[in-house]
Amino acid sequence: MKIHEYQARQIFRDYGIPVPDAALCYTVGEVEKAAREINHMVVVKAQVLAGGRGKAGGVKLARTAEDAVTAAKQILGMNIKGLTVTKVLVTEAVDIAKEFYVGLINDRNLKCITLMVSAEGGVEIEEVAKDNPEKIIKFSINPLTGLLDYQARNIALEMFGNIKLAKTAASIFIKLYKLYIETDATLAEINPLVLTNKNEILAIDGKMNFDDNALFRQPKILAMREPDEEEVQEIAAHDKGLSYIKLDGNIGCMVNGAGLAMATMDMIKLYGGSPANFLDIGGSSNPQKVIDAMNILLSDKNVKAVMINIFGGITRCDDVAKGLIRALEFIITDVPIVVRLSGTNAEEGLALLKKTGLPTVSSMSEAAKKAIELSKR
């Protein structure tokens, strides 16, 4: 789960990380008011769940309240990577002496949390990693001890080269680690962490992602969720025990298991078609799930054919067939459907489906070819 910058800043603030004052604004009028109150140079920043906001023109410096109004008019309503900007953050612009990067991530290979810092702040860390990997310091944190004071201090000293500043920065690293653990984060970035001309250290921009598997014990984080239109659909499917992701193609797929669902999409593409979605119905053959899955698939008006791909393991193919027959009693559609059943009780399942007149096949590749053919009719 992702959150906005303004939400990440609030979490930082709750944990005592210094963050400049800011106002969240939904209208040009609110921006003007906020800029006048700050009475100093401000930055107007689009709040959307996408990276590269600056490059897209979603972050603007404004010297006066009038400039802030102009900036707000440009940014509010603008489209960044397919997302419409509905709110902006107005913050006091600080006099920056130097920008740094500080981030925590989960390291899948080392099975620990890694602290990454760089004196090359303000740009995307992936670019630094690609062009100047030597400019990033990575430190694997022992899960048994957590990030220790001396470790944070020594790393900060390498970054700042000044023990007084290093001590201040180290306390920020420790706070960031604490909030990372306590919120079940999968990413916590301060970029940039700036040193001002007055020798203050401030977190100017923040990004946080969270572990979906841990949301059950993170009610405060869950309450921050602001899903976009696509995510609303994905969350609704998830609540029904389905895993659904919309794509751009025209062949709807319904599959049991995530790996097989991905392989099904790939196969449609391999044979010259284009998948309309990823849809994993999981291990159950509950008719309701099949009905829900069909409803979601067919709500996508681009879908010209549906490929159902089931490999029965613990899930029995005859149960899936019964579910599908029930589902088709409720759903009236002229979108052609091809069914592939294989594995446990496949023959029984195929026999049941014969009565429905649906085309059935026994291999994945046949199903993909058939679905593509049907989609072109």
Next chain:
Amino acid sequence: MSILVNKDTKLVVQGITGRDGKFHTAKMLTYGTNVVAGVSPGKEGDGIDGVPVFNTVAHAVKATGANTSIIFVPAAAAADAILEASEAGISLVIAISEGVPIQDMIRITPILKLNGTLLIGPNCPGLITPGESLVGILPSTIFKKGNIGFISRSGTLTYEVVNLLSLNNFGQTTCVGIGGDPVAGLYFIDLLERFENDPETIAVVLIGEIGGDAEEKAAQYIAEKMTKPVVAFIAGQTAPPGKRMGHAGAIISSGSGTAAEKIAAFNKAGVPVAKEPSEIPVLLRQKLDGKI
């Protein structure tokens, strides 16, 4: 021979009184797995299908000599159950539970290492040594005893491919589902090493998917350390970036973890990558005959 589980496996089922635990215990018993005990705090007694149930893993180990555990407890309690098994002296833990928080797994990893406990999963279908022991939820009928080692991040895709292998007379030494989570126990390299050292295994099939760089690391390991042929398949070539494709670990983030990168790494390591599952037995035959 085989790896990790065999006729000597003495299995304890944690969460045996739950719906899934009960169902799969019956399946494993039918297959011939030596299920010696179950654990369910507060439900100690005669048990399920003749398997005695204990309140603690330590009691189960003491009474039955169990050396392997399979975990069916809910995700929120899974890390705790894994640690309980580890502290009780279980040497191999298979965690089936889906949805375990990542930081729970990170926290217990060093403790498992200290105790010398091996873990498979979580969010995995388990493993099987055909004809000897099934420890998991895999549909046993599709497996066949033979000489191919099998490692996969997926569940049903594993069944799809194993079925094709068996139909083409490629039986298996051991098939391991390592699970779809980003932070998990034994992974590709750990298992490739075991298959390389298993005299009965003559080749390995590896099924990867988008997310992370474990496939790239495996490719490097194969190129440097393996003498046995490996054939691979990667799911998710059409997956969009930034979306979790069902499995928590199957996500392309910041442009890395793509199928294209993984396929390129395998090709570079001399590992043929199948375009679709049905091509796997074909490539395996060609590789074993020295034709590719």
